[in-house]
Amino acid sequence: MRDILVTLLVFAGLPFALQRPVVGGLMWVWISVMNPHTQGWGFATTFPFAQLIAATTLLSVLKSREKNTLAMTPISVTLMFFVLWMNITTPFALFPHAAFDQWSKVMKIMLMTFVVMMVVRKRDDVRKLIWVLVISLGYYGVKGGIFTIRSGGNDRVWGPLGTFIGDNNALALALIMTIPLMYYLMQDLPKRWMRQLMLASMALCALAALGSYSRGGVLAIVAMLAFMWKKSRHKLAGAALLTLLVPLALLFMPQQWSARMDTITEYHADQSAMGRLNAWEMAYNLAKDRFFGGGYAMYEPMTFAMYAPNPADVHAAHSIYFQAMGEHGFIGLGLYLLLGFFTWRSAAWIVRHSRGHADLQWAGSLAAMIQASLIGFAVGGAFLSLLYWDVPYYLMAAIMATRAAVQAHPGVRTTRLSQIRHPAATRAATVESGQIPRRRPEV
Template identity: 65%
Template structure:
């Protein structure tokens, strides 16, 4: 039944996508982020929904009257440079066949991220995209939060199998990214039931993140909540809510959860933590030796034998930063950090330049929340191999649109042509 329902939704959306490529981007985000087909049990789990939506969306974009050029933004230029560099490093990959296969997967994500930047331009488009992202991830937050409360936190929360967010650490970080987006939608609604619904979703998502038993997520959620509090206009109320909810949530979790979190301070005795440090050293040594890095898919015994302090301890990078460094060298890491820095600065620019305009309050609120999501990703991503996780790239697209809309509004104010 689930397989049939998902299939009907996807194919029913195709005429709407042909009518407007924005609908295609929203459907793509829903399929790629929520992965609803993984909730089925039959043919839908392997059916190429994403490919169909991508092809129809690109066809709709090409044939529509909508603008077809990327916005002139430092973010887009830096992202294009990073994409180009990934193709260059693949030419010098240690494992050419595996690297080329992975390149194809990554380029699909990057292509649709760039398409998102092209078509998401209006306030309505941005708002709808945030709704899709929040619902797609909030589904697992509500589900995981209920599971954590029902089971007393004694079992780990996992994401949908076979996806970017399938692991316990990955789903936790995804939910931490989603919570600020839920907060924005809560702020934007005038309907009491919507605001209460997002409040419940945020609380349950936070419990689900704790229930993942992810130590990196604990650090990420602290960073995210800290920035949300700093960006809040009601700091006293925010501090009171954190002071009430945080101790309750932590005390609710069982003793074995507390013991696992306490192991953060004793990482030398933790095999998992030492394995990650070994992988980080390997990536650093490889980048020093190879200007272009190792290319995709370098977590192999032969590579660790040559570059790792402990050749027998083979691990994935478990860090977006060392993943970029090992796979694409120092230039690849620099480009990735540049994309993140430009996104952060553009969001900060929107906040500064929209604070005195009632028509741009929404842009300011959303930019603050995207910054909170990104700081959570920056902290939690230091411990996970999520360099190609698509949600941060969609948030970059939102920031590009927010800056363009704010610049347009400022130009109208300056010339006296406000509607």
């Protein structure tokens, strides 16, 4: 039944995707983030839905009369350089054949990321993108939260097998990043029962994150909640709510959960933590020795024998930062950090310039909540190999389109000639505001 449902949804959406590229882009986000076919039991688990949606979307972009151009912003340009650098480092990989397989997967993700950046342009597109992300990840949060309640927190919550978030730690991070996005959507829901339902979903996502037994997830949720509290306009009420709910959630979890969390301060005695440290030092030593890094799929006994303090303890990177460093060298790490910096800076620009404009309140709220999500990712990602997970890149697309909408607003003054406007977003914002764009004076 699930296989049939997923198949019907995909094939029903393809004609709309062929007509409008943004529909195809949103379908791609849904299929790549939620992986709904993994919830089936039959033919849908191996059917190439992603390839079908990607091909339809690319065809739609080519035939569309809409100007789906990629805005040259600091975010998109830095991502281009990062992708280019990954293509340069791959021929120098330690294990070329295995590296090529991973390179193929990563390039498909990056190609469709650029497509999403091209087709998500207006406020309505951004809102739909956030809804797709919330539904795709919130499904596992609500499901996992209910499972945690039913099991009394004694069983771990896992994500869909064979996906980026299949691991319990990765799922916890994904759900933590979803909570601020849910909060943003909740503010605009028209009915009280809708807001209450979204609030319940946020609570279930938090419970599911705790039920994953992820220590990195706990650190990420603390960082994310602290940032959300700092950005809140009702700090006293927020502090009172956290003081009430957090102890209740912690008391609900069993003793074995508390025992695992206690190992955060006793990492020297934890084999998993020491394995991470060993992998991190290996990546650092490798990057010092090899300018282009070790390339994709470098986590093999031979690599650890050459660069790790403990050659017998072979682990994956377990850190987005050391993954970038180990696989693509210090330049790769620098480009990745620069990408995060420009994304954060653009979000801060949106928050700052949307103040005082009631019709831009949505933009400031969204940018602040995306910042909260990225704080969670920056902290939790320090312990996970999620360098190529696509959700942070989709949030970058949302920031790009939102900044373009704010820049196009007639009440926002831009003082720098280098600030780049998205042409389509500019026209859309002008039409929606009912104003005629000014012509440049003839010389």
